[in-house]
Structure formats: C-alpha cells, structure tokens
C-alpha cells in the first residue's frame with residue numbers, strides 16, 4: 001500500500017529542479033516535475049525529450065537539474081532511458097553498482113503522442129523499469145504552438161488557425177492514455193498538478209513497480225492556451241471537474257477512477273482559454289456541443305471500464321480463493 | 329618481435345567474426361535492429377546472450393533510431409555499448425550519429441555496408457557510411473573478415489581513449505565480407521578482455537551522488553567550442569589509432585596503420601581503394617608483378633590520413649581513386665575529393681582521376697581493375713586526366 005502524501009512530507013524534502021530555469025510564468029511543467037521528483041524515494045535518473053522543459057532548464061553552462069539528467073533528441077526519450085536502464089541492469093549484475101535507482105522520462109505531448117510514440121511503445125513492450133511522464137500541454141509549445149494529435153478539437157493553434165472555412169483543429173484529441181493501457185503494462189495513470197496528492201501518490205505507486213509505467217499529466221500552458229498565468233492551477237482543476245481530464249489509473253488491467261466530480265459543463269473549462277474563444281460564438285455552438293458529447297461519452301466508457309474490470313478482478317480473486325483456499 | 333598469444337583458427341563470415349569479437353569484448357549493452365546484411369551479427373550475438381556466454385543486456389529495439397538512442401543512453405549511463413546496422417538502418421540513425429559524437433560517447437558500431445534506397449537494393453556500396461562521414465564518428469574500413477574482427481576489438485580501445493572519446497564505426501562490405509566465410513585467427517578470450525580493459529567514463533549518469541547534465545542546450549556562445557573539441561578529438565585520434573594498432577600487433581601479430589600501401593615502393597600508377605575491393609586489387613597486382621603499379625588502401629577514413637596519403641602518392645605519375653558511393657553533382661566521389669585535396673600542397677602532383685564503381689553490389693573484377701591501370705598509363709603519358717570522373721563496370725546495353 002502506498003501511504004498518502006502529506007504536505008509536511010514535501011515541505012522538508014530537497015528540490016531536485018531548482019529555480020532559475022527559464023520556463024514561462026504560469027507554466028505547469030516545472031510544477032509537475034517538482035511534484036514527481038518530490039514523490040520519488042530512491043535516487044532518480046531523468047531523461048528528457050526535446051521541448052520546453054529541456055530547453056528552458058539546461059541552457060549551457062547552467063542546469064536546473066540536481067539529479068542526473070540526459071537529453072538526446074525529441075522522439076527517443078523512451079529509447080534513451082531504456083538504454084540507461086539496461087546499462088544499470090548490466091552493471092548491477094556485475095556488482096559494479098548496488099544502489100536502487102529509479103528511471104524517469106519526461107516528454108511533452110508532441111514527444112509522446114506523435115513523434116515519440118514508436119520509441120515509447122517499443123520501450124514499454126520490452127519491459128524496461130521506468131516511469132514515463134507525459135507533460136500534456138496539448139500542442140508543440142516549444143516551436144510556437146503547433147497542433148499535435150493531443151490538441152483538442154476546435155482549438156486554435158498556429159497550424160490550426162481560425163479561418164473562414166476551417167475553425168481551429170477539425171480532429172479529435174488522441175487518447176494516448178488508453179493506447180498505453182492497451183500495452184498491458186503494470187501501471188498507467190492520468191493526473192493533474194492541481195490534484196498534487198493524487199499526482200504524487202501515483203508517482204509513488206509507479207516507482208514501486210518493477211516494469212514500465214506511464215503517467216499522463218495535464219499541463220496548462222498560458223502561452224499556448226492563451227490563458228492568464230495565474231489561472232493555470234484553476235484550469236487544471238477545471239479540466240478534472242468537467243471530466244475533460246478524468247483522474248484515473250489502470251493497475252494490472254483494472255481501471256479505477258480516483259475522483260468522481262460533480263460534472264461541470266465543458267464551457268467552464270473552455271471559457272478562460274482564448275485558444276477556444278471562437279467556440280463561444282453562436283455559429284460554433286455545434287463544436288462545443290460536440291466536445292461536450294465526447295467528454296460525456298468518454299466519461300461513461302471510463303466508468304464502464306472501471307466497473308467491468310473491477311468486477312472481473314473480484315471474480316478472479318474469488319475463483320482463486322475457492323480453488324486454492326490455503327493460499328490465504 | 330614480441331610474443332603473440334595463441335590464436336584459434338576459425339571459419340567465419342564477416343558478420344559472425346564481428347559477433348565473435350563482441351562476445352569476447354562482452355559489452356554491457358548491445359542495442360540493435362535487424363537489417364540485411366548486418367542481421368547475422370545480432371542473431372549470433374543473441375545466441376551468446378541466450379546461452380549466457382556474455383553479461384550483456386541485449387536491447388532488441390523497435391528501430392535503428394531507438395537502437396542508437398539506447399546505445400547513447402547506455403554509454404552515458406556508464407556501460408560499454410555496441411550496435412550494428414546497414415543502409416536504411418544507418419540512414420534512420422543519422423540524427424543520432426551526430427548526437428552520439430557530440431556527447432562524446434565511445435559507442436562502437438559495426439556497419440555492413442549496403443546501398444541506399446531507392447531503388448531498394450540489399451547489396452554493397454558505401455553510400456550509407458559515406459553519408460555519415462561528417463557525423464563525428466571515427467570510421468575504419470575493413471578489407472576482409474580478419475580485419476573486420478581485428479578492427480572491432482581495436483575500435484573499443486580507440487574510441488574509449490581519454491584523448492579521443494568518440495564513437496567508432498567498423499565498416500565491412502555487405503555480403504562480400506559480411507557473408508563470405510574466411511579462415512581467420514581469433515584471439516584468446518582473455519587476451520581480448522585484457523586488451524580492451526574496463527569501460528570507464530568520467531561522469532557516468534548512474535553516479536547519482538555526482539549529478540551531471542548530459543545533452544544540454546548550447547547556444548551561439550558555447551556551441552562552437554564544443555564542436556572545436558570534437559575537431560581536436562579527431563586530430564588526437566590519429567596517433568591513438570596507430571598506438572592501438574601497434575599494441576594489437578604485439579598480441580596478434582597483425583597491425584594496421586591508417587593506410588596500407590601495397591606494392592607502392594616504386595609505383596608510378598596507383599589505385600586508392602577502401603574495403604574489400606582492395607583485396608581484389610592486391611590479387612591483380614600479385615598476378616601482374618609489375619613494380620610500376622601500386623595500391624593504397626585507406627583503412628581509416630575518419631580521421632582522414634591526409635599526410636600519409638600525400639606521402640604515399642606524391643611520387644606517382646597518375647592516381648585513380650575508386651569510390652563506392654556517388655556524390656551527386658560533385659566533382660567526384662567523397663574519397664576522390666579528399667584524396668585530391670590531400671595532394672594539393674604537393675610541389676609536384678600526380679594526375680588524378682575518379683572511378684565510381686560497384687554501386688548496389690555491382691561486381692568489380694580483377695579485369696576491370698586492370699583497365700583502370702591501363703587508363704592510368706594513358707593519363708600518365710598524355711598528362712591529361714579527362715574525364716576526371718569515370719564509371720567502372722557500367723552496363724553498355
């Protein structure tokens with residue numbers, strides 16, 4: 001069992017990502033990274049994909065990282081960390097290293113949903129012991145807010161402008177969390193920095209697993225979302241409360257919803273973000289309705305998955321106990 | 329003469345010989361992806377892993393891009409790491425080639441040279457590794473199976489040398505060498521183990537008490553100096569390659585320099601080649617037994633042995649540089665351009681021509697090479713190198 005985190009536990013622990021980095025005001029990425037690293041109990045080695053977090057924290061000759069850190073390219077963080085972890089296993093077997101080390105990869109949605117999907121899928125399938133954290137700000141922010149497959153339908157980006165004929169991104173957001181869950185890895189979760197206790201508990205859980213784990217974190221981006229910097233944590237919370245970004249986990253094939261909010265309408269989440277400003281015009285009402293429909297559908301599916309998988313797991317447990325009563 | 333160690337005679341093809349060298353090196357991590365004609369290397373090596381003959385973590389990556397990325401992670405972590413590829417796999421790795429070198433990670437990669445698509449073709453030419461010649465990797469080209477084996481072991485020592493710390497490619501001709509069984513001398517396991525020693529890097533990622541940042545962003549104020557250090561490392565590599573070659577010679581009896589002159593003492597007409605076709609040329613020269621004809625084999629293409637090439641060719645009347653890769657729209661193939669440049673400062677330069685040969689595995693016979701020497705004779709007599717670029721073994725139908 002993972003003990004729930006207390007604020008007190010965090011307050012005294014060392015900062016592994018120091019101040020002085022050049023991420024924007026209101027960017028959720030450093031907040032998430034600090035929460036992740038605070039939750040880690042063992043020493044960690046971090047791999048980072050090209051993107052905002054990487055460029056803004058390691059401007060040579062400075063570094064904001066107090067833990068070992070490696071960046072090699074954009075699409076290959078999972079492959080890079082899989083090599084680090086393989087060397088660790090080899091050196092441990094040879095008795096050249098004895099410490100327990102956790103391996104964590106950070107990448108944006110572009111580096112995860114799109115260009116890095118293959119290397120991520122490969123590393124998960126190979127079973128390397130690492131935690132992959134996707135910082136999902138729903139576009140390629142580092143190159144100036146271009147659409148990714150994570151960008152939600154209707155959103156403005158610099159490559160899905162709001163035009164006369166096409167209004168923002170026509171396609172839906174890809175559901176990467178479910179795609180990763182389909183790999184059948186031991187632990188997959190979705191969380192948000194506004195719910196720091198949920199986030200940190202999930203990290204702790206993931207780091208206890210001897211295998212690949214994945215956590216998708218919603219990461220508000222004031223520049224790209226065209227929102228006020230001080231609104232980031234409120235947006236993060238709204239994403240959860242509208243069920244746009246459900247907090248859930250898939251542990252050994254069992255889906256569990258960690259928070260069932262009283263669902264707020266999607267407009268409450270869209271309104272403070274100017275990337276959606278055009279959607280609030282009457283002629284684009286159908287897009288908002290469509291987004292709401294999709295949120296509702298996905299929320300329903302998620303609840304169904306949780307119910308069915310939990311029932312099945314209980315049945316299995318019962319079968320096992322009746323077939324093998326002494327194993328209690 | 330120093331005492332060499334006992335060696336075992338084995339019948340191996342080039343790919344198996346490299347796998348055998350890798351078994352003896354016993355790296356911490358091997359990450360790779362199948363592609364003809366390299367595949368045999370990783371197949372054999374996986375058998376060694378499955379039979380517990382090595383301590384290596386084998387990463388069966390889902391692409392060559394990931395294979396090299398994992399090799400980079402492993403080498404930075406503090407593990408000795410090796411990989412292998414060919415052709416399209418090499419092309420897919422291209423982005424990571426520069427990064428491996430820029431991060432100064434002494435990864436050793438076997439390249440079974442194969443033509444690049446399109447059209448797709450599985451046979452040998454050098455367009456894959458020639459495309460990576462400016463990526464910051466040391467490049468050793470092997471003439472035969474024995475050299476492929478010997479170069480693999482030496483590559484570890486060269487790349488990991490404190491003054492070098494660069495990745496190394498060990499190239500061999502696809503099929504011609506990778507799939508041809510030859511009789512070779514294989515060193516004793518312990519001799520290889522002692523020769524390569526322990527892998528050491530100064531700041532491994534896995535030293536969690538001394539956190540380091542690998543692969544930061546370096547802007548205009550610093551990037552240039554980092555590249556300058558790579559340029560210097562390449563310069564440093566030249567004497568190191570020769571030292572390692574000598575040291576290897578003292579245990580194996582086989583020593584290779586940066587270049588290998590063959591019948592060059594009195595040669596007036598010389599061919600410059602790298603790879604297996606050098607062997608074809610040697611055979612021709614043995615048959616012809618003509619002191620006017622010589623061969624200069626380039627073993628080390630990166631760092632480029634400018635002085636050694638000039639010293640060997642300066643007395644010739646005419647030189648033909650054979651390139652097994654086209655450089656579309658250039659004055660000649662990559663080897664030609666550089667050999668010609670190496671001769672620029674000579675007070676008396678030989679006439680020099682370029683032959684593009686063997687693309688996509690086109691066979692190059694002794695008869696064809698004989699025509700090159702005949703052509704050179706004409707070039708020497710007329711003093712005219714036209715045309716500068718020629719093509720050997722093209723179909724005429």
Ligand SMILES: Cc1ncc(C[n+]2csc(CCOP(=O)(O)OP(=O)(O)O)c2C)c(N)n1
Pocket residue numbers: 050051052053074075107108109110111112135137139140141142143148
């Ligand atoms: C192979 C390759 N293609 C494109 C780029 C350019 N590039 C660098 S960062 C980036 C976007 C990163 O977006 P994301 O992964 O979502 O992370 P964010 O910056 O938004 O945190 C792109 C397109 C690159 N570095 N490498």
